[in-house]
Amino acid sequence: MSEQNTKVAEPRADAPDGHSATQTNSLQHFLKGSAGRSLGLVIALALLFVVGAATGGDRFLNVENMLTILRLASIIGVLSIGVTFVITAGGIDLSVGSVMGLTTVVATLASVQLAAAQSSWLLMVVVALAVGIAAGLINGLVIAYGNVVAFIATLAMLVGARGLAELISGRSTQVVSNRQFLSFMRSDVLGIPILIWIFIIVAVAGWFLLNRTTFGRRTIAIGGNLEASRLAGIKVKRHLVYLYVLAGLTAGIAGLMMLGRTTAGTSTHGLLYELDAIAAVVVGGTLLIGGRGTIVGTVLGVLIFSTLTNIFTQNNLDTSVQAIAKGLIIVVAVLLQQRFAARGPRKLKT
Amino acid sequence: MFEEDQPRPLLEVRGITKSFSGVQALKGVNLQVLPGEVxxxxxxxxxxxxxxxxxxxxxxxPDGGEILWEGSEVSLLRPTDALDLGIATMYQELDVVDGLSVAENIFLGHEKATGGFLHVKKANAIARTLLKRLGHGSLSPSTEVGTLSAANKQIVSMARALSRDTKLIIMDEPSAILDSGEVANLFRVVRELTAQGIAVVYISHRLEEIRQIGDRISVIKDGRSTASGLSVADTPKAELIRLMTGREVANVFPEREPIPADAPVLLEVENLELSGHFEKVSFTVRAGEILGFAGLVGSKRSEILETIYGARKSSSGKVSVKGKALRPGSVPSAVNAGIGLSPEERKSQGLILDEPVFKNVTLSTFERFARAGHLNEAAERGAALEKIAALELRPADPDRPARTLSGGNQQKILLARWLVHGTSVLLLDEPTRGVDVGARSEIYALIRKLAAAGTAIIVVSSEIEEVLGLADKVLVIDDGKVLTQTKASDIDEHGVLDLVMKGSAA
Structure with missing residues (x-):
């Protein structure tokens, strides 16, 4: 935090608090609140839709294409929900993409597939989730109890998990042979693909967890002020472990979704997904320094990026230009957020 | 104010006003600083x-008013304008760069260089002369600033001001981060500066300090000057308090009632030790009793409190609440047993500044308002609101970010936190730091009231007067050792200082 912000405004009980001041305050309050921030994202998304409709016409604006956008968003979306929690608590997880790759490899090992064929396809699900949770547990323990900076610990996991995935897969592609698993992952419910349903369920559960539970309150408190949370009696270290386990779990879920979409496990799955996830979270309005997190914002952030990709693909535009556009969106979104935040009461000096 | 036969003022500020998004921070401030005065x-x-x-x-x-420098009007549009005139500012949060050397810090922003190449030797030599002028010739220009104490960082900051041919140094509460020995040294340096004709604007709310160092005083209240250029020697303390607060402050410490003889012991500390910090600390606190820790900064008072609370893990000894021993090094164990801590650094250790007041109040208790992990925020808010009202928090708005409240009211948030929790033992570390004179007596009254309701309280404060005024029993501590344990009424400030001086001489 900058030196300027550490000075506290000292409102006085007898300060002239005119009617107009109160009104602008409530407007500012709204704009600064999560609703206001999400409104900006909704406007951005709407603008993208206008662009998409203008360039693609009916090709863009039809149910099938909307589902394509959502399906595109679903895997990154699930990862982003886990990352939102970690970032809200003031941490970072760079490893979700490669952990996701590792889960696809382990879940499609010949031995696992054989055992699944003999018992149930759910075994693959359990294995993928267990691998994700285990990786998250290692991250969490190293960070919370080993006092290693999260950036470094998860960077090590990013490299290590990718290497492990290459080693056990022999860099080959492992095709999913289990019909039941594939038919479940590729099924529709109410005309909507299961991948999208998984994203919806994870997002809703994530919203509830962050905003309505003690788990979420601890997450925000730790991100807002770790030392104050510790001194208030919150078991900070234990909670940090839970958070990285949660991120690992979402990596496992995303891995399963990836298997469903591509019908194969490989060590290259999820390459650079961690950066897309972090970008979506930050564009969504979650503070990188922690203390404020928004699941709605993250979902909108993911949708903005997937809509952008869709528009570029439909118009056969260069993916390099798309990358530039993505970069611009990230910077502009963060600049706008800072503008809003700077208008808050903390700027008042006495 | 009428001035007679004085040298031409160095700086004159006439009726300046300034508002920020509708809130008027300055409503007409006058200030006149003479060369070489404090x-x-x-x-x-x-x-x-x-x-x-x-x-x-x-x-x-400023929105209005004028600033005169050596008799002619100036406008200061950016920080370099002020620096070029010869006005240097030392902010409370020292603006030194830890990773750079002393000399590099001194010449930060106006490096001694030709074409981008630094003259390290020349810079070091000039830095050495500047440090010598400040009476700190022993400080090496090549030392990394991060390794220096706060007091020495201040010296570096002052040397930087001198390196720019400064005529006026503004110091914003420079003593706030120093212990008493360092403050004495600071005063010596300030006198060196004024002897060289440099004027110092010294911001503080410590009346005693101003008596020692100041030549003249100006008082601001609610953005307006209530007095300008009063002579320090001729203005009584009570008058200054009246000018600052607008009211008479008679006796700030409420009368204390004797504790009933049969009051149970709530907190028992036996031979508590933390190696490298303090040794063999033993005492008991009974229900309704206030124990004070008196000692200078650096006497390890806070460390003792934090170890009792489990925020630091004791190397030996025992802490028990109502006869039950606590697990060493576990804050949750202490909190569950009924101990609450209001930490020394309210903002960095106590509050989540951007979260609303009520969530700060319930930071230790929000789990109680949940069923199977599902928070009942209405119940939580209600519980916080009740205590906010009881403590007369101003403004009594539970949804305002904690950042926007004054020091005294932020302190009340922490008290409210433990009231909601229902703690029986309260540890208060510097409960009035950063709290202004007017709000202090309110905090004192609250502490007394909590004790009267049966809470066992430990108060730690740098202000010995405050400890003695509040406490029933006092532990005099120096360098991690308990020098004596006595009734507060049997000792005065001089007694405490005598003990501490003897202790460090031995």
Whole structure:
């Protein structure tokens, strides 16, 4: 935090608090609140839709294409929900993409597939989730109890998990042979693909967890002020472990979704997904320094990026230009957020 | 105010005003600083001192009024304008770069260089002369600033001011981060500066300090000058308090009732040790009793509190609440047993500044308002609101971010937190630091009231007067050792200082 912000405004009980001041305050309050921030994202998304409709016409604006956008968003979306929690608590997880790759490899090992064929396809699900949770547990323990900076610990996991995935897969592609698993992952419910349903369920559960539970309150408190949370009696270290386990779990879920979409496990799955996830979270309005997190914002952030990709693909535009556009969106979104935040009461000096 | 037969003022500020998005921070401030004087500016928190400083430093531009420098009007549009005139500002949060050397810090922003190449030797030599002028010739210019104490960092900051041919140095509460020995040294340096004709604007709310160092005083209240250029020697303390607060402050410490003889012991500390910090600390606190820790900064008072609370893990000894021993090094164990801590650094250790007041109040208790992990925020808010009202928090708005409250009210948030929790033992570390004179007596009354309701309380404060005024029993501590344990009424400030001096001499 900058030196300027550490000075506290000292409102006085007898300060002239005119009617107009109160009104602008409530407007500012709204704009600064999560609703206001999400409104900006909704406007951005709407603008993208206008662009998409203008360039693609009916090709863009039809149910099938909307589902394509959502399906595109679903895997990154699930990862982003886990990352939102970690970032809200003031941490970072760079490893979700490669952990996701590792889960696809382990879940499609010949031995696992054989055992699944003999018992149930759910075994693959359990294995993928267990691998994700285990990786998250290692991250969490190293960070919370080993006092290693999260950036470094998860960077090590990013490299290590990718290497492990290459080693056990022999860099080959492992095709999913289990019909039941594939038919479940590729099924529709109410005309909507299961991948999208998984994203919806994870997002809703994530919203509830962050905003309505003690788990979420601890997450925000730790991100807002770790030392104050510790001194208030919150078991900070234990909670940090839970958070990285949660991120690992979402990596496992995303891995399963990836298997469903591509019908194969490989060590290259999820390459650079961690950066897309972090970008979506930050564009969504979650503070990188922690203390404020928004699941709605993250979902909108993911949708903005997937809509952008869709528009570029439909118009056969260069993916390099798309990358530039993505970069611009990230910077502009963060600049706008800072503008809003700077208008808050903390700027008042006495 | 009528001035007679005086040298031409160095700086004159006439009726400046400044508002931020509708809130008027300065409503007409006058200030007149003479060359070579120490001019103290006093005011409660929120009076407008910081805005005034930043206006003089060129950080803020006034909306109205004028600033005269050596008799002619100037406008300070950016910080370099002020620096070029010869106005240097030492902010409370020292603006030194830890990773750079002393000399590099001194010449930060105006490096001794030709074409981008630094003259390290020359810079070091000039730095050495500047440090010598400040009586700190022993400080090596090549030392990394991060390794220096706060007091020495201040010296570096002052040397930087001198390196720019400064005529006026503004110091924003420079003593706030120093212990008493270092304050004495600071005063010596300030006198060196004024002897060389440099004027010092000294911001503080410590009346005793101003008596020692100041030549003249200006007082600001609610953004307006209530007095300008009063002579320090001729103005009584009570008058200054009246000017700052607008009311008479008679006896700030409430009368204490004797504790009933049969009051149960709530907290028992036996031979508590933390190696490298303090040794063999033993005492008991009974229900309704206030125990004070008296000692200088650095006497390890806070470390003792934090170890009792489990925030540090004791190397030996025992802490028990109502006869039950606590697990060493476990804050949750202490909190569950009924101990609450209001930490020394309210903002960095106590509060989540951007979260609303009520969530700060319930930070230790929000789990109680949940069923199977599902929070009942309405119940939580209600519980917080009740205590906010009981403590007369101002403003009594539970949804305002904690950042926007004054020091005294932030302290009340922490008290409210433990009231909601229902703790039986309260550890208060510097409960009135950063709390202005007017709000202090309110905090004192609250502490007394909590004790009267049967809470066992430990108060730690740098102000010995405060410890003695509040406590029933006092532990005099120096360098991690308990020198004596006595009734507060049997000892006075001199007694405490005598003990501490003897202790460090032995």
């Amino acid at each position: 001019h103290c500016v006093m005011g409660q928190n929120g009076a407008g001192k910081s805005t005034l400083i930043k206006t003089l430093a060129g950080v803020h531009q």
